[in-house]
Amino acid sequence: xxxxxxxxxxxxxxxEAPVELRCNYSSSVSxxxxxxxxxxxxxxxxxxxxLSGSTLVKGINGFEAEFNKSQTSFHLRKPSVHISDTxxxxxxxxxxxxxxxTFGKGTLLTVNx
Amino acid sequence: xxxxxxxxxxxxxxxxxxxxxxxxxxxxxxxxxxxRQDPGLGLRLIYYSFDVKxxxxxxxxxxxxxxxQAQAKFSLSLESAIPNQTALYFCATSDPHGTGTNTxxxxxxxxxxxxxx
Numbered sequence: 001x002x003x004x005x006x007x008x009x010x011x012x013x014x015x016e017a018p019v020e021l022r023c024n025y026s027s028s029v030s031x032x033x034x035x036x037x038x039x040x041x042x043x044x045x046x047x048x049x050x051l052s053g054s055t056l057v058k059g060i061n062g063f064e065a066e067f068n069k070s071q072t073s074f075h076l077r078k079p080s081v082h083i084s085d086t087x088x089x090x091x092x093x094x095x096x097x098x099x100x101x102t103f104g105k106g107t108l109l110t111v112n113x
Numbered sequence: 114x115x116x117x118x119x120x121x122x123x124x125x126x127x128x129x130x131x132x133x134x135x136x137x138x139x140x141x142x143x144x145x146x147x148x149r150q151d152p153g154l155g156l157r158l159i160y161y162s163f164d165v166k167x168x169x170x171x172x173x174x175x176x177x178x179x180x181x182q183a184q185a186k187f188s189l190s191l192e193s194a195i196p197n198q199t200a201l202y203f204c205a206t207s208d209p210h211g212t213g214t215n216t217x218x219x220x221x222x223x224x225x226x227x228x229x230x
Contacts, residue, residue: 009153032216043203043223044156051216090155094217100146101217105155 002027002093006104014112015083021076021107023091031095033074035065038088038106047089050074061085086111116140117222119204125228132191134225136204144209145187146219147171147179150201159202162187194229201226 007022025031035047048059055067065076074091091104117138126132136145147159158171160179168179176198180188191198205219 032218034218036219036221043221044219045221046218049216049218092219100158100161101219103148103156105153 002029002031002095002102004091004093004102004104006089006091006107008107009105010108010110012110012112013081016080018079019077019081019085019109021089021091021109023074023076023104025072025074025091025093027072027093027095029095031093033065033067034092034094034101035059035063035074035076036090036092036103038090040087044090047076081109081111083111083113085109117204117206117220119202119222119225121225122223123226125230126194127230128193128195130194130229132194132227134189134202134204134227136187136189136222138185138204138206138220138222140206140208140220141184142206142208142220143184144207145181146205146207147177147187147189148203148205149173150203150224156203159189191227194227196229199227199229 003026005024013019033050036044037047038044048057050057050067058064063078067074088106088108090106092101094101120135143164146161148156150156157173159177162168162181165181178190202225204222207219
């Protein structure tokens, strides 16, 4: 079985500040890792994904994440956030025989002026 | 047009009524899923289908049923809706063949907001 823990349910920051959204996972097999973003009143869209190779993954809108196998983490970062980054962010993991995604409970990022 | 389309987008109904949420996709993906989103609980899998003849229960299937009418269509039914089924429902697809690697990456519809009074 696999699971995902998003360590912060809410993260308030000021515009142009850096931000880190934390995600830890557990799995008994090799995994693929994802971050999805949900803007207000919209569906989920893929922000970035780690499949293999370089542990630093770059995504859309200036976000990046680093896969750390020893710490079983996949934290999302952005050096300078904008008001438009206000959204809910979901970390997800897949692995095993049928590669179903398991989601964390989400982190609400609120960017204040 | 969206690749994954859900109807209706919003629905208010009463306890005990039968409700169907429909999902259609133009992505040509074999795998389709229904998730439920509740505040603070993230997304939980209700049912999934790997092809037209393959339907599987997810972690919270009680009170729900599904029908895979075609590769492109996957419907979720609430036979007798109850208030704690008030939630945002998402349909999603995945393609285990397209990239040569089955990663589980999902492509989502825009959601169906259901309110049960």
